[in-house]
Amino acid sequence: MSRFDENRTLDHLAETGPLDAKLASAAADAIAASHAAATRADGKAWVSSIPTLIDGNLDGLRAGGHFDAQGIEKLGQASHAAYLRIRPLLLERGRQGFVRRCHGDLHLANIVVLDDRPVLFDAIEFDAQMATVDVLYDLAFALMDLLQHHQPGAANMVLNRYLAATPTENLDALSALPLFMSIRAAIRAQVTLARLQRPHSGKPGILDQTRRYFELAGTLIRPPAPRLIAVGGLSGTGKTVMAQGLAPDVAPQPGAVVLRSDLVRKQMFAVEDTHRLPPSAYTPEVTARVYDTLAQRAQRVLAQGHSVIVDGVFAREDERDVIAALARECNVALNGLFLVADLATRQSRIGRRRGDASDATPEVAALQEHYNIGHVGWATIDASGTQEQTLQNCRNAIATGETRQSD
Ligand SMILES: Nc1ncnc2c1ncn2[C@@H]1O[C@H](COP(=O)(O)OP(=O)(O)OP(=O)(O)O)[C@@H](O)[C@H]1O
Ligand SMILES: [Mg+2]
Known part of the structure; x- marks a missing residue:
């Protein structure tokens, strides 16, 4: 799908004020529908790739020297610990059919609103393995990015609507969300960081955006008591x-x-x-x-x-x-x-x-x-x-x- 009016992507719309409940619900429905239609996989390859993904993110964050080294180490330790805790759950999710060939890159710039309807575009097509993930990990990208874009109401609405529209087994996997969202934030932190390093692309505010993604990754991985x-x-x-x-x-x-x-x-x-x-x-x-x-x-x-x-x-x-x-x-x-x-x-x-x-x-x-x-x-x-x-x-x-x- 080609890129169209960039002002209609959710990241831009989010800058104009709170995204309303109707739009958030429609986005959740679009994500749920894409997952319902997605092909299932056993998930083993994805689950074993997570530690490497965590470490890759940490390396990316170390490069450039913008972040406090101790903060990066702490994020790494907490992420690996969370992974070990939820690994059996993730393998079970694979057996239950919740690991699927998903969109893979559901941050807000990849959701466009056309005629009041959110459309998911720019799915990962080059690497099937990268996009073959737990459906909640796919959803977590959008949730995290809504938080980053100061849209806590929409993030909550998307989660609730998605859970209401999908099998109740997803309720039994919510302990994976902190790690899922944190990894997604760390990925965005390093992607935006890499953009900073390209000549003439230093859009003002990019470093601040990167820092906020990094801080969000650190906050999300340590959820308070429910x-x-x-x-x-x-x-x-x-x-x-x-x-x-x-x-x-x-x-x-x-x-x-x-x-x-x-x-x-x-x-x-x-x-x-x-x-x-x-x-x-x-x-x-x-x-x-x-x-x-x-x-x-x-x-x-x-x-x-x-x-x-x-x-x-x-x-x-x-x-x-x-x-x-x-x-x-x-x-x-x-x-x-x-x-x-x-x-x-x-x-x-x-x-x-x-x-x-x-x-x-x-x-x-x-x-x-x-x-x-x-x-x-x-x-x-x-x-x-x-x-x-x-x-x-x-x-x-x-x-x-x-x-x-x-x-
Ligand atoms: N404080 C308020 N002032 C004015 N309107 C309100 C207020 N609170 C809720 N409403 C509106 O009144 C209607 C009833 O509210 P709501 O549906 O939340 O009630 P409820 O207690 O959940 O009812 P039910 O038991 O039928 O589910 C809704 O249309 C809502 O938008
Ligand atoms: Mg009611």
Whole structure:
């Protein structure tokens, strides 16, 4: 594919401001579709090539003397240690069919938006082996580059949308993301560094860009401990909007995996996200299965060292107890947030909402007023104000304290 309007590539678009959720979702869908169509490989050759790749990056970073030698050594040690930890997982991924002949070079300059549609171009064609990688390693290039381009919201959206669109086995491989993204950042650091060394190509800002890639590689390889955030509340309080707003800032990067009860239910009935389900899909038995699945998936993500936000009504004490037990079992900090807003506000929001996976109507919202919610040990969040105010209320509650796990 030939290069066209360079201003329409995601790296350029990212310079003009935050990439919106729709575009990020479409990019994730394009990546997921390319992976679904990709040929599988056993992955052994790729897995054994990773240490050489790490060392090659380090050599590239040493050349030119722009970076602190100790920082490079530390990156090398942490990368090799991470590799040894996840090597069995990567081999298993190969056996499961997640190593495929991918795009191979999915940084933002290789994603162009044509008629509002992200198109992946300039795939690696010269070296099939370089592009035969774990699908998450392919995705990691785009995720890392969104972070580098100050797009944490889009990076988080791409991750979540990709995970929602692909087999749940990908949840069990999230511990590979820190190394995958870090290697991708180190590759970009040295590619931009090499550009600096060419005569007359010293674009101002290139050294700064290179430094930021290098720093990002160092940050990504040391992910902080994961945490669990639960966003509950009656329909129309704004849980889904808050979960999405909070997720990008919940470390490790690129932010928390958001697990939504509505999406789990739609998947359970094998229907599109916005397909309306009948009342029979909302019996207590079905709802119990939805919450069970939600908790199981949250456990799988936390076990991988990645943070989770669960988004559901959580109207029952036992549903909230399961979340507290999960946090204890996984030994992670829990923030339970329970959003509240009056009925009229909730109904008017639901009435105006379009194209959402929730089946709640203003009538459902009215029925919820009669729920016996029981003792709420989570932080009660005033969600009657603007989205910005509610987001701030959530952030304050997260900053001021963990939910006691006995609550
Ligand atoms: N604070 C707010 N102010 C104004 N509108 C809001 C606010 N929070 C959310 N909204 C809008 O109200 C609608 C309902 O929000 P959202 O879908 O997040 O609620 P929810 O609690 O997830 O509901 P459900 O239980 O049905 O999933 C959405 O269209 C959203 O954009
Ligand atoms: Mg919702």
